[in-house]
Amino acid sequence: MIHSTLRRPKTLSVIGALLLVTGLAAGCGAGDDAADKAAGNLTALGKTLPQKIQDAGVLQVAILPDFPPQSFKDEKTNELAGFNVELVKAMGEELGIKIEFQDVKFDAMIPGLQASRYDLAAVGFNVVESRETAVDLVSMTAVRQSFLVSASFPDRVLDGFESACGMKVALLASNTYMDSLKEASDKCAKDGKGTIDIQTYPNDSALFAAVESGRADGTINNTATNAYLAKHSGGKLKKAEGHFRCTLAGFGVKKGQPELLKALQAAINAAIKDQKYTAAVSKWDYQELAVTEAKVSPLAGTYSLDDCSFN
Missing domain, CATH: 3.40.190.10 (Periplasmic binding protein-like II)
Known part of the structure; x- marks a missing residue:
């Protein structure tokens, strides 16, 4: 299920229009069906999620609705598409839990996490000390x-x-x-x-x-x-x-939730093993940013910002 509160401007720039192009939609159709089938049937990985999330049967995920190719809206369906969207859906399949997206502005992502408005912020936060003082991160790509x-x-x-x-x-x-x-x-x-x-x-x-x-x-x-x-x-x-x-980029989680952080890390690593991650990487031309393993905070300082081969 995807909830959206995005208001469209009366006029769009070329990139603004791109955010709504139907031909670039991804993560719809078959991927949605698989996620729906997984929902309500927690896998072994899903049973490692915090009990509150297991009981709810839903993982609440904040996402940017206007940042291709990571996440953006499809004009005809108003569904979200992009690399981050596909990765989160793959994580939902690995966990056997429904994903519910919320449109959130970038500068509201961390405050929303801290206020427990959602469980995960699926935006590529740069893994640097200033971010990790505010939220915990689970890495999902590299960044150059x-x-x-x-x-x-x-x-x-x-x-x-x-x-x-x-x-x-x-x-x-x-x-x-x-x-x-x-x-x-x-x-x-x-x-x-x-x-x-x-x-x-x-x-x-x-x-x-x-x-x-x-x-x-x-x-x-x-x-x-x-x-x-x-x-x-x-x-x-x-x-x-x-x-x-050069840094790692990671999804954000409210600090002090090691159980959730580890479950999400395991879900990404399972998606990597099952080639779902690779499929999304290929579709969105993320080859140069792909990683072979998801890691969790603390990560800042574990690699050089000048070394682009750390992943």
Whole structure:
């Protein structure tokens, strides 16, 4: 069952329209049937979930409804699609539990977890210390960051925060890169290269519209997402050359729930073993971000941010 409260804007950017394209829908049809059959029939893994969730028979999952190819809406069915959606559904099958999605803005994800409004935040949080102080994480992909820029932005290598001197960079509110960009901007100013104008937006639709229109020069995402968005932008966006800041990415869980965290880790690892993870990776061109094992907090500091081979 998927509940959605997304309100559509009257006008859509190219990427905004992409969020609603029917041809890119995934995780519907056969995948839904399998999940429905699994619901209410807890597997051995499902019986390791906290008793409260077992009794409810539902795993409440927060997800972004406007961030392809991780998660977005299909126009005809209003169903969610994308890599994260397929992975969560596969986890539901492994656990034998129904999945109920909730549309949640990025900056509301962690407060919602902390308030127990849902059990899992299925967004790729960067596994860094600032995140793990707020929530526990179960890793599901790697992340190699790069810049997505407007098509009119001059070609240049962008291989770090300080390479953005003089740029207008759009970020979601509460993005973990805010402090890093501010530090880089200060250094840019000292070096006489121009500060970084950091713009914040409430959701991805508004953020991508700003980049497409030129109000912002670019934004930062993982390399696979940027390649996907550039490909489907109608020539309005391009992935800049270069990448940087390599981390794991993980789904979020409220702190202090080791039983739930371990059950979700086991579900992802079972999906990897059963090739369901591989199928989603192939469908959404996530090969360069795929991992061979899910891990759980604490993870920050266990790998180098400069080493992109840790996964």
